[in-house]
Amino acid sequence: MCKADGPETKKAKTGIAATLARPNILALHPYRCARDDYSEGILLDANENAIGPTSLPTNDIPQNDNHLVLERYPCPYQIPLKEAYAKYRGGGIGAKNIFVGVGSDEAIDLLMRIFCKPGEDMIMTTPPTYGMYKVSANVNDVGIVEVPLTPDFDLRIPEMLEAVTNKVKLMFVCSPGNPTCKAIPLSDVITLAESSYKGIIVVDEAYVDFSKEESAIKLIQEYPNIVVLQTLSKAFGLAGIRCGFAMGREDVIQLMNNVKAPYNVNKLTSEVAVNAMKNTDVLAKNVQTLLEQRDIVAKELEAMKDIVVKVYPSDANFLLVRLTKLSKEIYKKMADSGIVVRYRGSELHCEECLRITIGTADENKAFLALLKKTFEELSA
Ligand SMILES: Cc1ncc(COP(=O)(O)O)c(C=O)c1O
Known part of the structure; x- marks a missing residue:
C-alpha cells in the first residue's frame, strides 16, 4: 500500500x-x-x-520481433500512440499536435517551464481548482493571479481579463472543474481565446469523457493560443501507468517535446496506452x-x-x-x-x-x- x-x-x-x-x-x-x-x-x-x-500490458516476453525490448530505451517520439490518440479524439489534430507525458501533470509543469520566467512571469487560475497548478507554479518560482469562480462555479471572464497583465503567460481553465465538477462552456473558452489576452489558455480536460460539453480540441485549428490537456488516468482507468497528453499548435508542442526528458514515457506505459486506443468500446x-x-x-x-x-x-x-x-x-x-x-x-x-x-x-x-x-x- x-x-x-x-x-x-x-x-x-x-x-x-x-x-x-x-x-x-x-x-x-x-x-x-x-x-x-x-x-x-x-x-x-x-x-x-x-x-x-481499459487495457493491459502484453503479458509475456516473446523473443521475437514484437517483444518490448525492455533492455533498450523507449522511443522518445511515441508516434504510434500519438497517431492512435489523434484518430480517437478527432478535431483535426495529428501526431504533431500532441505531446505525451507522465500524466498531464508533466504537461502542466512543462508549460510553466517553457512560458514563464522564474521570479518574473505568472499564471492565472480560477479557484477552487486543481491543486497542481499552484504546486507547479511554486516549484518553478512562478507567481499566481487568482480570479475566483462565482459561487456557482462559473468563470468571471470580465474580471479575468481585467486581472491579466503581460506577465500572465498561461491561464488555466479546468473543465470539467476539480473540485467543482462543472464543465466550462466552449463559448467561454472562445471568448477568452478571442479576447485581448496575449497568453495561452490551457484547458484542462482530465474529466472530459464524463461531460456533455465538447472537447476544446476542435478549437485548436482556429485558435493558436489554446492548449488542451487530457489524461488516461480517469475515464480510461489507467492512473497507474501515468500517461497524459497536451494538444495544441505544432509550435507549442514542438517546444514541449524539446524540453521534456528524452525518454519520459516508458515502454510499458506506451504499450498499455496504445492498447487502450483499441479498446474504446x-x-x-x-x-x-x-x-x-x-x-x-x-x-x-x-x-x-x-x-x-x-x-x-x-x-x-x-x-x-x-x-x-x-x-x-x-x-x-x-x-x-x-x-x-x-x-x-x-x-x-x-x-x-x-x-x-x-x-x-x-x-x-x-x-x-x-x-x-x-x-x-x-x-x-
Ligand atoms: C483537473 C486535473 N487535471 C490533471 C490531473 C492530473 O492527471 P494525471 O494523472 O494525468 O497527471 C488531475 C488529477 O486528479 C486533475 O484532477
Missing part, C-alpha cells in the same frame, strides 16, 4: 538541502492527497476509475456505468435531507456535496472506518463540502450506508 512515511511530504529545514536549495523550493507546500493519510479500504478520493483499466461502457452510478448516488444523497444541503450538478466522475455540518469529522471517521473520500471544506466556496469519486455499485452503496451511520453517530 502507498502511504507517505513522512520525509517526502515535509519541508527540509535542516542539513545541506536547507542551506543550498532555492528559497521557493524550501517554502514549498507539496501536493497533498487524502491518500497521504489514508491508503486502504474503499478509495473514493482521487477520481480514479474503480471499474478498472470498453471505455464507453465503463463511462456509461459510472454515469448511471453517478445519478443513483446523487439521488440518494439528495434524499438525505438531514445530512446533505446540496449535491452540485456533475459533469465528471465525482460529486461535490455540501453537508449540513461536521464534514471534516465525518470525512475522518469514515476514512478510519475504511471509506476514503476527499475533504474539500477548506477550498473557496466549498464550505462543509466533500468530494466523492463514483465507484462501483457496491462501493457506492457502502459509502452511502457509512455516511448515514457516521452522521448519526457523530450527531448523537
Whole structure:
C-alpha cells in the first residue's frame, strides 16, 4: 500500500538541502492527497476509475520481433500512440499536435517551464481548482493571479481579463472543474481565446469523457493560443501507468517535446496506452456505468435531507456535496472506518463540502450506508 512515511511530504529545514536549495523550493507546500493519510479500504478520493483499466500490458516476453525490448530505451517520439490518440479524439489534430507525458501533470509543469520566467512571469487560475497548478507554479518560482469562480462555479471572464497583465503567460481553465465538477462552456473558452489576452489558455480536460460539453480540441485549428490537456488516468482507468497528453499548435508542442526528458514515457506505459486506443468500446461502457452510478448516488444523497444541503450538478466522475455540518469529522471517521473520500471544506466556496469519486455499485452503496451511520453517530 502507498502511504507517505513522512520525509517526502515535509519541508527540509535542516542539513545541506536547507542551506543550498532555492528559497521557493524550501517554502514549498507539496501536493497533498487524502491518500497521504489514508491508503486502504474503499478509495473514493482521487477520481480514479474503480471499474478498472481499459487495457493491459502484453503479458509475456516473446523473443521475437514484437517483444518490448525492455533492455533498450523507449522511443522518445511515441508516434504510434500519438497517431492512435489523434484518430480517437478527432478535431483535426495529428501526431504533431500532441505531446505525451507522465500524466498531464508533466504537461502542466512543462508549460510553466517553457512560458514563464522564474521570479518574473505568472499564471492565472480560477479557484477552487486543481491543486497542481499552484504546486507547479511554486516549484518553478512562478507567481499566481487568482480570479475566483462565482459561487456557482462559473468563470468571471470580465474580471479575468481585467486581472491579466503581460506577465500572465498561461491561464488555466479546468473543465470539467476539480473540485467543482462543472464543465466550462466552449463559448467561454472562445471568448477568452478571442479576447485581448496575449497568453495561452490551457484547458484542462482530465474529466472530459464524463461531460456533455465538447472537447476544446476542435478549437485548436482556429485558435493558436489554446492548449488542451487530457489524461488516461480517469475515464480510461489507467492512473497507474501515468500517461497524459497536451494538444495544441505544432509550435507549442514542438517546444514541449524539446524540453521534456528524452525518454519520459516508458515502454510499458506506451504499450498499455496504445492498447487502450483499441479498446474504446470498453471505455464507453465503463463511462456509461459510472454515469448511471453517478445519478443513483446523487439521488440518494439528495434524499438525505438531514445530512446533505446540496449535491452540485456533475459533469465528471465525482460529486461535490455540501453537508449540513461536521464534514471534516465525518470525512475522518469514515476514512478510519475504511471509506476514503476527499475533504474539500477548506477550498473557496466549498464550505462543509466533500468530494466523492463514483465507484462501483457496491462501493457506492457502502459509502452511502457509512455516511448515514457516521452522521448519526457523530450527531448523537
Ligand atoms: C483537473 C486535473 N487535471 C490533471 C490531473 C492530473 O492527471 P494525471 O494523472 O494525468 O497527471 C488531475 C488529477 O486528479 C486533475 O484532477
